Amino acid sequence: MLDDREISSLEALSNGWRVIREALPPLWKTYAISVVCMVGVAFFTGALANSTKTIVNGVFVDATPGAAWRVAGLVIAISAAKSLMTYGSALIAAIFNRSISITYQKKLFEHILNQDVAYLAREHPPRQMAVLMQIGRSAGRVVMGVCNRAVVEVLTLIALLGVMVMQDPGMTLLCGVVFPLIFWLVSHLSKKIRSATKRELKLAGRYFEVGSEIFDGIKTVKSFQMEEASIARFDAAVDKAEKRVLHVARISATTVPMMELLGGLVIGLFVVYGAWQTADGSRTPGEFAAFITAFLMAYQPAERLSRIWVDMQKQMVLVTQMYDVLDREPVRMRYGTADLPRAHTPEIALQDVSFRYGEDAAALTGVSTVIPAGERVAVVGSSGAGKTTLIDILQRFYDPQEGKVTLDGTDIRDISHEALHRSIAFISQDVFLFDGTLAQNIADGNPDASREDIEQAARRACLEDVIATLPKGLDSPVGPNGQALSGGQRQRLAIARGIAKKASIYIFDEITSALDPENERAIMASVIAALDGATLIFVTHRPSTLAYVERVIVMSEGRLVASDTPAALAQDNPAFNSLFEDTTPGHAG
Numbered sequence: 238m239l240d241d242r243e244i245s246s247l248e249a250l251s252n253g254w255r256v257i258r259e260a261l262p263p264l265w266k267t268y269a270i271s272v273v274c275m276v277g278v279a280f281f282t283g284a285l286a287n288s289t290k291t292i293v294n295g296v297f298v299d300a301t302p303g304a305a306w307r308v309a310g311l312v313i314a315i316s317a318a319k320s321l322m323t324y325g326s327a328l329i330a331a332i333f334n335r336s337i338s339i340t341y342q343k344k345l346f347e348h349i350l351n352q353d354v355a356y357l358a359r360e361h362p363p364r365q366m367a368v369l370m371q372i373g374r375s376a377g378r379v380v381m382g383v384c385n386r387a388v389v390e391v392l393t394l395i396a397l398l399g400v401m402v403m404q405d406p407g408m409t410l411l412c413g414v415v416f417p418l419i420f421w422l423v424s425h426l427s428k429k430i431r432s433a434t435k436r437e438l439k440l441a442g443r444y445f446e447v448g449s450e451i452f453d454g455i456k457t458v459k460s461f462q463m464e465e466a467s468i469a470r471f472d473a474a475v476d477k478a479e480k481r482v483l484h485v486a487r488i489s490a491t492t493v494p495m496m497e498l499l500g501g502l503v504i505g506l507f508v509v510y511g512a513w514q515t516a517d518g519s520r521t522p523g524e525f526a527a528f529i530t531a532f533l534m535a536y537q538p539a540e541r542l543s544r545i546w547v548d549m550q551k552q553m554v555l556v557t558q559m560y561d562v563l564d565r566e567p568v569r570m571r572y573g574t575a576d577l578p579r580a581h582t583p584e585i586a587l588q589d590v591s592f593r594y595g596e597d598a599a600a601l602t603g604v605s606t607v608i609p610a611g612e613r614v615a616v617v618g619s620s621g622a623g624k625t626t627l628i629d630i631l632q633r634f635y636d637p638q639e640g641k642v643t644l645d646g647t648d649i650r651d652i653s654h655e656a657l658h659r660s661i662a663f664i665s666q667d668v669f670l671f672d673g674t675l676a677q678n679i680a681d682g683n684p685d686a687s688r689e690d691i692e693q694a695a696r697r698a699c700l701e702d703v704i705a706t707l708p709k710g711l712d713s714p715v716g717p718n719g720q721a722l723s724g725g726q727r728q729r730l731a732i733a734r735g736i737a738k739k740a741s742i743y744i745f746d747e748i749t750s751a752l753d754p755e756n757e758r759a760i761m762a763s764v765i766a767a768l769d770g771a772t773l774i775f776v777t778h779r780p781s782t783l784a785y786v787e788r789v790i791v792m793s794e795g796r797l798v799a800s801d802t803p804a805a806l807a808q809d810n811p812a813f814n815s816l817f818e819d820t821t822p823g824h825a826g
């Protein structure tokens with residue numbers, strides 16, 4: 238999903254600026270309040286530093302009666318006002334961070350989901366999710382870092398520098414010598430951070446990938462006692478990622494001690510200079526104390542600014558990677574505009590269809606057949622014969638490199654996305670259910686389905702007995718991916734979802750694999766009656782399914798090697814008979 242390319246500081250900066258330009262304007266009202274808070278923080282921090290002069294001269298040097306109470310009250314009032322402003326500014330910054338991150342995470346998710354199946358099949362889902370979360374979050378962090386955290390620190394720094402200038406302009410100028418040094422230090426670290434960040438992101442995605450793979454296959458892990466090996470795999474992935482994170486942290490952490498060293502140097506100079514100035518009477522102790530307080534206080538925002546800058550280097554690289562994803566044209570097939578009439582079953586024709594995955598050997602070679610409207614046909618063949626590829630091409634998950642598929646004579650590449658997917662329903666043996674109720678999962682097949690349609694679809698998929706045992710009937714939750722249901726119940730729910738769709742072409746991929754023979758017979762009979770008039774294509778290894786079809790297409794090594802009624806094939810076709818030895822399928826009409 239991510240490009241492995243060099244990202245220059247200029248590019249990272251311009252993408253940082255781009256995200257600010259995009260994300261800030263819609264939030265300008267909240268930002269205006271934030272600016273008031275930030276100016277408040279800066280002003281009251283400066284006032285606090287300046288109050289040192291009043292404390293030292295008023296309370297200790299002049300020692301006028303009641304001065305201590307007055308000054309204490311003033312300091313408390315300034316501190317309270319500063320705290321309030323800091324709270325407001327920090328709260329708004331957190332809100333910005335969250336809302337902007339969420340906006341970009343949603344954008345990324347939508348962008349990735351809009352890609353073709355062919356593209357998505359190449360990527361690892363948990364890795365995509367991890368990368369997506371991290372790069373989306375960086376958008377919020379850049380805006381918060383630059384527009385909130387950095388602004389408040391810059392304003393505070395200016396206020397404190399103002400206090401320093403008011404006390405001693407000459408000495409303030411002298412402090413300026415540290416700034417080029419700070420700049421050099423920070424830009425040196427930034428370069429290192431940028432290249433380390435890209436590698437960190439890759440590794441973070443990797444450990445999500447390893448972890449989720451283990452949980453997906455938890456039953457295999459347990460039954461093959463692979464716990465230790467799995468833990469070792471996960472630990473290795475985490476350790477590798479952590480090493481990288483630590484590497485970045487080590488680079489970032491260098492800023493603080495380096496800055497402190499520079500600060501210590503300047504304070505040393507002050508002490509000598511201050512002692513000399515107050516001794517000859519050209520400065521009051523209060524002025525010197527205010528100057529040194531302002532310097533010490535100014536030092537904190539300067540240090541924080543350098544840390545923000547270093548952190549921004551990392552976030553801007555992530556933002557650049559985010560735009561790499563968002564700016565890339567989605568890998569999408571071009572669909573035509575032709576419509577398919579509703580409530581009409583089209584004739585399907587495959588003409589010399591050949592297909593290969595990438596550079597691999599051909600998965601389909603010269604497949605031709607016509608499936609008349611309303612036919613019930615089985616596609617059989619040994620493992621790897623090309624059955625799945627064939628039905629994927631029928632649904633246009635992939636386009637064949639040669640030949641074409643037509644519906645009523647129209648090339649499916651010329652049919653609109655909506656019309657094509659409205660007409661075809663695919664019911665897979667790998668049932669995928671959302672974490673909702675039975676009724677909601679059935680309605681996923683057809684968002685316009687009425688309650689009555691849902692109940693009818695459930696009846697036709699023979700779900701009545703299941704519903705009767707559930708406390709809330711159709712409104713009972715199915716759990717994550719239908720875990721509250723048995724394999725057979727999940728399959729029936731998937732069939733009900735397909736029936737609710739009211740498509741004209743149905744593709745069933747081993748849909749009764751988890752059902753006992755009795756249930757299988759009942760469901761097949763009910764499904765066939767419910768879908769009268771639609772074309773039904775069954776991909777199957779089960780001889781029992783052949784009793785319900787009019788024709789069988791036999792696939793072998795990507796070729797269509799036979800096509801006839803089950804009975805005719807059973808009589809004299811060796812390819813068919815080798816698949817279904819000892820079975821003599823009947824015909825259920």
Ligand SMILES: Nc1ncnc2c1ncn2[C@@H]1O[C@H](COP(=O)(O)OP(=O)(O)OP(=O)(O)O)[C@@H](O)[C@H]1O
Nearest residue numbers: 358594597600618619620621622623624625626627
């Ligand atoms: N995503 C893919 N990338 C590369 N090759 C693939 C991919 N999917 C399938 N193939 C290859 O294409 C050929 C046909 O596979 P296909 O999945 O269509 O067979 P199948 O008949 O459905 O097998 P099964 O009954 O085992 O599901 C096989 O050689 C397989 O290795």
